[in-house]
Amino acid sequence: MTDIHTPGSKRTLGTDVVIVGGGIVGASAALALRQKGIAVVLLERDVCGSRSSGINYGGVRRQGRLAAQLPLSQRAHHIWARLPELIGIDGEYVRSGHLKLGVCAADMASLENYAQMAARYDLPLEILDQQQLRRRFPWISQRAIGGSYCAEDGHANPRLVSPAFAHAAGRLGAQIFDQTPVSRIEHDGQRFIVDCPQLQVRAPLLINCAGAWGHRIAAWFDEQVPLQVSCPNMTVTEPLPLFMDASIGIEGGSIYARQVSRGNCVIGGGQGYTTSDTTARPGREAVLELMKVASGLFPALASAHLIRFWSGIEGNIPDRNPVVGPSHTTPGLFHGFGFCGAGFQIGPAVGEVLAELIDDGHTPTPIDAFAINRFSTASSTLMSTTIVSGDE
Numbered sequence: 001m002t003d004i005h006t007p008g009s010k011r012t013l014g015t016d017v018v019i020v021g022g023g024i025v026g027a028s029a030a031l032a033l034r035q036k037g038i039a040v041v042l043l044e045r046d047v048c049g050s051r052s053s054g055i056n057y058g059g060v061r062r063q064g065r066l067a068a069q070l071p072l073s074q075r076a077h078h079i080w081a082r083l084p085e086l087i088g089i090d091g092e093y094v095r096s097g098h099l100k101l102g103v104c105a106a107d108m109a110s111l112e113n114y115a116q117m118a119a120r121y122d123l124p125l126e127i128l129d130q131q132q133l134r135r136r137f138p139w140i141s142q143r144a145i146g147g148s149y150c151a152e153d154g155h156a157n158p159r160l161v162s163p164a165f166a167h168a169a170g171r172l173g174a175q176i177f178d179q180t181p182v183s184r185i186e187h188d189g190q191r192f193i194v195d196c197p198q199l200q201v202r203a204p205l206l207i208n209c210a211g212a213w214g215h216r217i218a219a220w221f222d223e224q225v226p227l228q229v230s231c232p233n234m235t236v237t238e239p240l241p242l243f244m245d246a247s248i249g250i251e252g253g254s255i256y257a258r259q260v261s262r263g264n265c266v267i268g269g270g271q272g273y274t275t276s277d278t279t280a281r282p283g284r285e286a287v288l289e290l291m292k293v294a295s296g297l298f299p300a301l302a303s304a305h306l307i308r309f310w311s312g313i314e315g316n317i318p319d320r321n322p323v324v325g326p327s328h329t330t331p332g333l334f335h336g337f338g339f340c341g342a343g344f345q346i347g348p349a350v351g352e353v354l355a356e357l358i359d360d361g362h363t364p365t366p367i368d369a370f371a372i373n374r375f376s377t378a379s380s381t382l383m384s385t386t387i388v389s390g391d392e
């Protein structure tokens with residue numbers, strides 16, 4: 001790392017790799033690069049782990065992911081098991097089990113098909129009929145007619161986990177700059193020149209981990225990604241007696257729910273709305289609707305008070321997969337953004353994959369489905385911009 005600051009001028013740093021964006025993906029990449037001894041500067045517009053990565057539902061699940069994501073997700077599963085040794089805290093990560101409920105025969109058929117596909121990726125799922133469901137999870141109402149259970153999926157506290165990845169990278173020597181927005185990036189033929197108001201960073205390698213804003217950085221390098229933002233609704237109840245001993249999803253994604261050890265239930269579902277380029281609020285009607293669904297399925301919630309609501313901005317891509325891998329226009333540029341409401345669990349594995357691409361030029365984890373050039377050959381169906389409700 002070279003600091004080539006001259007008095008009176010903007011501070012200028014030279015490094016091996018510069019990362020834009022300090023969410024769980026950028027911070028994980030910084031940590032993985034430092035583990036390989038590679039010098040890295042991470043630039044974050046706000047505070048590391050304060051955007052999607054720090055305010056999400058906290059679902060750490062493999063069940064429900066598209067097939068293309070399952071190898072990455074399995075890799076992440078092993079990383080989550082090593083959280084304390086990796087980032088110094090357990091992040092309230094618990095393998096509570098993830099139970100996806102079905103409320104009609106079509107849901108159950110879909111859960112069964114998914115379980116067959118997931119088995120090919122070594123993800124064992126247990127299909128429960130109504131009687132088995134009732135016996136194992138008596139706190140779920142008769143509205144659910146069955147479910148699919150993944151014993152080792154679970155949840156964690158994003159507020160703790162995501163900033164901790166950045167702190168861990170910093171402890172290993174990554175130079176981390178909060179409140180440092182990147183306003184312009186140029187390439188002089190050899191290096192990227194990354195401009196922020198108070199700082200310029202020069203590096204031969206650049207990773208774009210700018211989350212819901214990553215497509216804008218890609219566009220600076222003539223790469224177009226049809227990303228649209230979504231704003232998942234989140235709410236949390238007052239502490240209640242413990243009853244919910246699995247993280248819950250619903251086939252079709254209407255709501256999701258978990259209970260933390262302090263007793264609060266965290267419940268998500270539906271969409272809020274943006275109030276600026278970087279801020280979002282939950283939607284009132286959608287929150288009322290999600291509580292109606294939640295209390296219908298979980299009678300213990302019927303008279304619970306809600307104590308907090310929030311939303312955040314997430315990048316969605318029509319095929320529901322992120323962009324991960326090298327640029328197709330600019331050697332030395334790598335992307336990791338657009339995680340479609342589900343990047344918290346796979347984020348740490350994406351960081352490792354990006355560090356491998358930088359270090360070795362390849363990764364053992366299949367990432368072809370996430371190539372940025374898939375949009376230049378995409379059909380008009382793929383380019384449609386429907387935002388579906390999240391599946392945590």
Ligand SMILES: Cc1cc2nc3c(=O)[nH]c(=O)nc-3n(C[C@H](O)[C@H](O)[C@H](O)COP(=O)(O)OP(=O)(O)OC[C@H]3O[C@@H](n4cnc5c(N)ncnc54)[C@H](O)[C@@H]3O)c2cc1C
Nearest residue numbers: 021023025045053056057059182211312339342343344345
């Ligand atoms: C409400 C909600 C609930 C969710 N629930 C879950 C869940 O339960 N499980 C799950 O797996 N996923 C969930 N997700 C999705 C998950 O949180 C995200 O996919 C993941 O955090 C994305 O990580 P990231 O690092 O790509 O993005 P972010 O966390 O958004 O980080 C990107 C960072 O880039 C910075 N940045 C952008 N532009 C610039 C610039 N020009 N200069 C400097 N910095 C810049 C931003 O400030 C931001 O901090 C949820 C998302 C939301 C919003």
